Amino acid sequence: MDLRVTDLACARGGVPVLEGVSFALSGGHALFLRGPNGIGKTTLLRTLAGLQPALAGEISVPPDSMAYAAHADGLKATLSVAENLRFWARVFGTRGIGHALERFNLVDLADRQAQNLSAGQKRRLGLARLLVTGRPIWVLDEPTVSLDVDSVHLFGQAVREHLEEGGSALIATHIDLGFLAEELELTPFKAAPRDLEDFDEAFA
Amino acid sequence: MIAILIRDMALAIRAGGGFGLGLAFFLIVTVLVPFGVGPESGVLREIAPGILWVGALLACLLSLDRIFALDYEDGSLDLLATAPVPLEGVVVMKAVAHWVTTGLPLVLAAPVLGVLLNLESGGFTWLVVSLLLGTPALSMIGAFGAALTVGLKRGGLLLSLLVLPLYVPTLIFGALAVTRGAQGMATATPLLMLAGITFACLALLPFAAAAAIRVNLR
Numbered sequence: 001m002d003l004r005v006t007d008l009a010c011a012r013g014g015v016p017v018l019e020g021v022s023f024a025l026s027g028g029h030a031l032f033l034r035g036p037n038g039i040g041k042t043t044l045l046r047t048l049a050g051l052q053p054a055l056a057g058e059i060s061v062p063p064d065s066m067a068y069a070a071h072a073d074g075l076k077a078t079l080s081v082a083e084n085l086r087f088w089a090r091v092f093g094t095r096g097i098g099h100a101l102e103r104f105n106l107v108d109l110a111d112r113q114a115q116n117l118s119a120g121q122k123r124r125l126g127l128a129r130l131l132v133t134g135r136p137i138w139v140l141d142e143p144t145v146s147l148d149v150d151s152v153h154l155f156g157q158a159v160r161e162h163l164e165e166g167g168s169a170l171i172a173t174h175i176d177l178g179f180l181a182e183e184l185e186l187t188p189f190k191a192a193p194r195d196l197e198d199f200d201e202a203f204a
Numbered sequence: 205m206i207a208i209l210i211r212d213m214a215l216a217i218r219a220g221g222g223f224g225l226g227l228a229f230f231l232i233v234t235v236l237v238p239f240g241v242g243p244e245s246g247v248l249r250e251i252a253p254g255i256l257w258v259g260a261l262l263a264c265l266l267s268l269d270r271i272f273a274l275d276y277e278d279g280s281l282d283l284l285a286t287a288p289v290p291l292e293g294v295v296v297m298k299a300v301a302h303w304v305t306t307g308l309p310l311v312l313a314a315p316v317l318g319v320l321l322n323l324e325s326g327g328f329t330w331l332v333v334s335l336l337l338g339t340p341a342l343s344m345i346g347a348f349g350a351a352l353t354v355g356l357k358r359g360g361l362l363l364s365l366l367v368l369p370l371y372v373p374t375l376i377f378g379a380l381a382v383t384r385g386a387q388g389m390a391t392a393t394p395l396l397m398l399a400g401i402t403f404a405c406l407a408l409l410p411f412a413a414a415a416a417i418r419v420n421l422r
Contacts, residue, residue: 049286052422068286072279076211078218083211090207091287129283 002026003048003066003137003168008057009191010040010047016055016191017043023184025168027136030159030179033172035186041172042071044186045141048170067135069143073126077115081106081125084114089132100131103158105151119146127155130162138162138169144177153178205293208284212301222270226263226306227313233259234317245322252321253331253382259317260310260335261342261371267306268346269363271298272354272417281354285421291414299340299347299410307339323386330385334398338378341402344409345370351413355420373401 002024009019017040025031033041047054048061049068075084085097101107104124114122123146130138138159144152156178159169171177216223237255241247275281284294314335315328323331349367353359381394 046282049282051282051285064288066286068283070279070282072277072282074275074278074280074283076215076278076280078215079211083214087207087211088283088287091284091289093288 002060002062003170004058004060005048006058006060008044008047008059009055010043010052011055011191012040012043015193018186018189019056019191021057021186021189025137025170027166027168028163030163030169030171030181032177032181032183033170033186034174034183039186039190041186042141045139045170045172046070049139061137065135066137066139067130067133068139068141069126069130070141071145073122074129075114075122075125078113080111080113081117082110084125085128085132088129092133092135094132094134097128097132100128103131103154103161104128105154120148120151123147124151124154127158131158136167138167138171140169140171140173142172142174144173144175205289205297208289208294208297209301212298213305216301216305222267223305224309226266227309229266230259230263230310230313231317233262234320238320248322249324249386252318252323253327253386254379255321256314256318256323256331257334257338257375257379257382260314260339261375263310264306264339264342264346265364265367265371267302268350268367269353269360271302271347271350273350273359276354276420281417282421285417291417292410295347295351295410295413295417296406299343302347303340303343307335307343311335311339323382326388327382327386330391330395331382334378334381334385334391334395337395337398337402338374341374341398341405342371344402344405345374348409348413348416351416351420354417374398377401 004024006022008021009016011017021044023031033044035041046052048059049066082097085100089095089097101110104127106124106128109117109121114125117125127143143155147155160179162169234255238248272281275284285291311332314331318328318331346367349363352366353363356362377394377398381391381398384394385391
């Protein structure tokens with residue numbers, strides 16, 4: 001269950017943002033992506049998740065092994081916490097949402113509609129989705145936004161448990177999550193500004 | 205994939221889900237037309253098939269932009285695209301959910317509203333049959349249009365402009381089947397054409413729509 005990235009270049013809105021990114025991530029390990037706003041952390045993660053094509057380079061990853069969590073949690077406001085989670089469990093073909101609810105302290109909120117949750121509670125629900133996907137490689141884009149200190153701790157624990165079970169995590173974050181892991185600073189990979197020759201504006 | 209169908213139907217029925225929007229619009233059109241056209245039953249009888257089909261078509265159009273726009277806004281479309289379900293399957297399920305919550309109620313309500321428009325008694329069966337055959341195509345074409353415009357702010361106008369020309373064949377053959385049925389003529393040809401359009405849409409458009417979503421998510 002290795003994620004291997006070699007010489008990857010990716011673009012946002014037709015403008016190359018990163019080039020020459022190489023790293024490897026094996027089971028049981030986590031990797032933090034660091035870098036200032038706008039350096040291309042989200043773009044890199046979206047490229048890895050397969051949502052946009054890479055400009056150059058190679059991504060080698062076992063099929064159906066990545067769980068992607070973006071800035072938006074993908075929650076439906078009129079569904080309850082349990083219904084939201086159960087939907088994703090069914091889509092990913094896994095069973096049981098009890099563990100995920102417990103892990104992120106959502107048991108008491110299970111029957112509440114997602115529109116009545118606070119921002120932090122919504123985020124916790126969005127992160128609980130990772131557990132029901134049952135996938136080994138977590139690709140997380142600033143997972144701790146709007147979480148309080150206790151919830152960050154809760155999340156750190158969930159990631160550590162996931163690593164102990166042989167999973168891995170690639171996390172773009174600005175803060176300290178309470179455990180040590182390798183870090184990858186993205187600033188040196190910043191692409192030189194240039195125009196793409198075959199940039200097709202209508203399909204950017 | 206069934207989970208997507210169930211979720212979309214649950215969302216449509218809950219508060220703010222838009223269920224009943226198309227039905228209410230259909231009702232309003234068919235109730236207002238007799239007032240506008242006047243009480244001569246002959247005129248109404250003649251235009252009833254056309255009005256019923258145009259009403260159903262516009263009612264379908266109303267809720268199209270919700271098919272993918274809401275999922276795009278809250279991020280679930282990204283997550284669905286990375287989930288172990290083919291995007292083509294997601295498109296089909298969303299089109300089916302749209303049909304069940306919009307098209308099917310129109311089919312069921314049409315005979316009742318046909319009475320208001322003084323539809324010939326022979327036409328009722330064909331009205332239901334033609335709508336049953338034709339409305340799935342409306343939902344599928346609509347899902348394709350919604351996939352093309354997903355990610356555009358206020359894409360509703362563009363969506364209508366894209367989709368309306370594609371709706372024309374369905375409208376022509378659907379209304380023709382009802383007109384011919386009401387006059388006691390054979391309806392096999394328009395109904396076969398209608399079924400052909402629907403099946404062609406169901407067979408081809410999921411792939412086109414999924415490709416459009418992939419491009420729009422980039």
